[in-house]
Amino acid sequence: MNRASLLMEYFQVLGRALGPSHWWPAKSSFEVCLGAVLTQNTNWSNASTAIEALRERELLSPERLDALPEAELATLIRPAGYFRVKAARIKALLTFLRLEAEFDLTRLAQQPVEELRSKLLTVKGIGQETADSILLYAFKFPVFVVDTYTARIMHRHAFVPEDVGYTELQELFTANLPRDPDLFNEYHALLVRVGKNWCKKSSPLCSGCPLQAYVP
DNA sequence: CACCAGGCAAGTA
DNA sequence: TACTTGCATGGT
Numbered sequence: 036m037n038r039a040s041l042l043m044e045y046f047q048v049l050g051r052a053l054g055p056s057h058w059w060p061a062k063s064s065f066e067v068c069l070g071a072v073l074t075q076n077t078n079w080s081n082a083s084t085a086i087e088a089l090r091e092r093e094l095l096s097p098e099r100l101d102a103l104p105e106a107e108l109a110t111l112i113r114p115a116g117y118f119r120v121k122a123a124r125i126k127a128l129l130t131f132l133r134l135e136a137e138f139d140l141t142r143l144a145q146q147p148v149e150e151l152r153s154k155l156l157t158v159k160g161i162g163q164e165t166a167d168s169i170l171l172y173a174f175k176f177p178v179f180v181v182d183t184y185t186a187r188i189m190h191r192h193a194f195v196p197e198d199v200g201y202t203e204l205q206e207l208f209t210a211n212l213p214r215d216p217d218l219f220n221e222y223h224a225l226l227v228r229v230g231k232n233w234c235k236k237s238s239p240l241c242s243g244c245p246l247q248a249y250v251p
Numbered sequence: 252c253a254c255c256a257g258g259c260a261a262g263t264a
Numbered sequence: 265t266a267c268t269t270g271c272a273t274g275g276t
Contacts, residue, residue, distance in 0.1 A: 071257085078256040081274060116273040120259085162259050182257050227257055236255065 038194070039211040045246060046218070049225040052245035056224030059172035061086075064140045065097055067173035068132075071165045072124050073115040085115035097138040101129045124160025131158045144174040152178070163201045171223070177214040180223045181205050184230025191234065191241075193251050 036044075060079075061067045066086065073082035088111045089095050094103060109122035135154065136143035143151070148170060155166040170176040181204045189195050195204055212218060233244035241247050 075258040076256065114273060117271045120271050
């Protein structure tokens with residue numbers, strides 16, 4: 036079986052077993068951008084608590100957050116962990132959004148995806164995964180997001196070496212799947228759900244995983 | 252108690 | 265370039 040067929044089969048098996056993921060859980064593109072930073076190396080539950088703290092204070096707009104002092108932002112997002120680092124990163128992102136598009140995210144997304152990706156990567160605190168999460172989940176560009184779960188799962192299934200780089204791992208999917216943002220959206224979500232439930236870092240518990248039959 | 256979570260940048264050699 | 269370290273809360 037070739038990679039393209041196998042990757043599509045994985046998607047279908049996971050979809051049938053787990054059902055729709057409804058990603059990204061956010062009410063606006065801007066919320067996706069915030070969540071993308073807040074969830075860096077952090078479980079979504081903690082990131083979500085931080086988002087809700089901002090929501091309670093009606094701070095979930097770029098203008099309101101931009102006006103908020105960084106120290107106050109840091110206090111509010113404390114539950115997300117790395118809160119000082121993340122406050123600085125969110126501030127850097129806000130400055131970028133203001134200078135690049137006057138906080139108009141719709142306008143920001145008018146440019147070619149490669150151009151926007153390059154610009155996002157210049158923002159301190161926005162790496163490849165965060166940039167791609169924003170491109171796919173906030174703006175619906177057909178960009179496949181990969182993460183540590185993706186690497187672990189695909190390595191365990193012998194698709195890639197353990198130390199596979201971000202770009203190489205991403206190309207495994209983009210070179211073998213149709214460039215469909217809805218497909219990429221759901222596929223990444225399903226892989227994260229598999230990772231969380233059955234493909235943990237230590238004590239690999241494949242039992243019960245929908246993809247167990249495919250593990251070599 | 253230890254380990255982990257939807258990373259990233261800065262420092263070192 | 266290749267490797268190491270700091271960042272930090274909350275759940276299991």
